[in-house]
Amino acid sequence: MKLPDRRHFLQLAAGLAALPTVPRTVRAQAYPARPVRMIVPVAAGGLNDVTARLIGQWLSEHLGQQFFIENRPGAATNLGTEAAVRAPADGYTLLIAGSNAANNATLFETLGFNFIRDTAPVGSIIRVPQLMQVNPSLPAHSVPGFIAYAKANPGKIAMGSGGNGSPAHVIGEYFKLATGTDLTHVPYRGAAPAVADLLGGQIQVTFTEMATSLGYVRAGRLRALAVTTATRSEALPDIPTLGEFIPGFEASQWVGLVAPKGTSSAVIGKLNAEINAALGDPAMRARFADICGTALPGSPADFGKLIGDETEKWGKVIREARIKPD
Structure with missing residues (x-):
């Protein structure tokens, strides 16, 4: 088009x-x-x-x-x-x-x-930044660790989003293209059900709008790896940006x-x-x-x-x- x-x-x-x-x-x-x-x-x-x-x-x-x-x-x-x-x-x-x-x-x-x-x-x-977050059971505690694990397990990590073509999906695909990783996309009808399945372990990673899951991150129920904006978020100042590991990476809603x-x-x-x-x-x-x-x-x-x-x-x-x- x-x-x-x-x-x-x-x-x-x-x-x-x-x-x-x-x-x-x-x-x-x-x-x-x-x-x-x-x-x-x-x-x-x-x-x-x-x-x-x-x-x-x-x-x-x-x-x-x-x-x-x-x-x-x-x-x-x-x-x-x-x-x-x-x-x-x-x-x-x-x-x-x-x-x-x-x-x-x-x-x-x-x-x-x-x-x-x-x-x-x-x-x-x-x-608004998106938040790259994983289920705590995933043995990855940083973006480099996630990339290494994903490359060692191609196609085995399920990436949830709010639907095909949603901002979370497109940003996730951007991450895959930038890192050469193979993640399996699982579309949901909205971000909330995707986060619910992330909490339950049915999927392993999402790139959702920060406000959707910030409470779960602060409670330790989800692990935040990075924010997608060019600068860190005041809401999670200790969480790095993806750009700190992937030069030029920037995405936001x-x-x-x-x-x-x-x-x-x-x-x-x-x-x-x-x-x-x-x-x-x-x-x-x-x-x-x-x-x-x-x-x-x-x-x-x-x-x-x-x-x-x-x-x-x-x-x-x-x-x-x-x-x-x-």
Whole structure:
């Protein structure tokens, strides 16, 4: 599948400021004049949903209108994403987007939309590390030890994930490609059942979102080997990064806000300013830290570049590992 045109996306983000000044100012002052719908393309309770509710509450309090959450799960986030991109580009329908959007551009051969072409970036919100963790019965206490054991036992280590093409699966395949290890992928319907089987010993390793299993690691029921981000996590400062053993290795989940293509630059600018204000607020940063999230402030163009870079990076992994959706 041909990847979306990154140049188009970045030009769109960078060109937002080029619209006429007077209409932009008027729209910025008037917006929002009524409640705003924020589509979350996953079920309630997960990372994207919690992020949406935190940022939605801030926007409601600071912009004077209700930003209400509409969960539209299904088809690996594609159902809710398509509903958002087909909505009027008036600023009253927004989309909470996550790492799945970058993966799905390559993972699905046929979609009813092109994420990069059909959306306008508003702002990134948080980045969350994945945690490489094993069942304590596995005789591996470090990343080098795990790699050595895996190479001595090809195909015998079961790697669980939240489903084919999920961020945990794609990151796991990235690890396999980077280390030359042969792990057997076992897909589950979500991260929670994968962690449950990891606790029970039915599988031996996962690369799940940190908040899902942090409590089990701290209780000693799971063994954390590494975090996937470029820097160590404040939640587990003694746990190394994978990059400390595999040069250049970096992976994380991210969450941000996008709007339908053609949404006014005034609206996007106003929303971006409020998101960045939220990310600079100590109380909000603490609430994001509760879900192991690190604030990711920046401009719409910065977010556009992140999405483009992630789409390209994970597209290569998906093709090389020959990952197919459920």
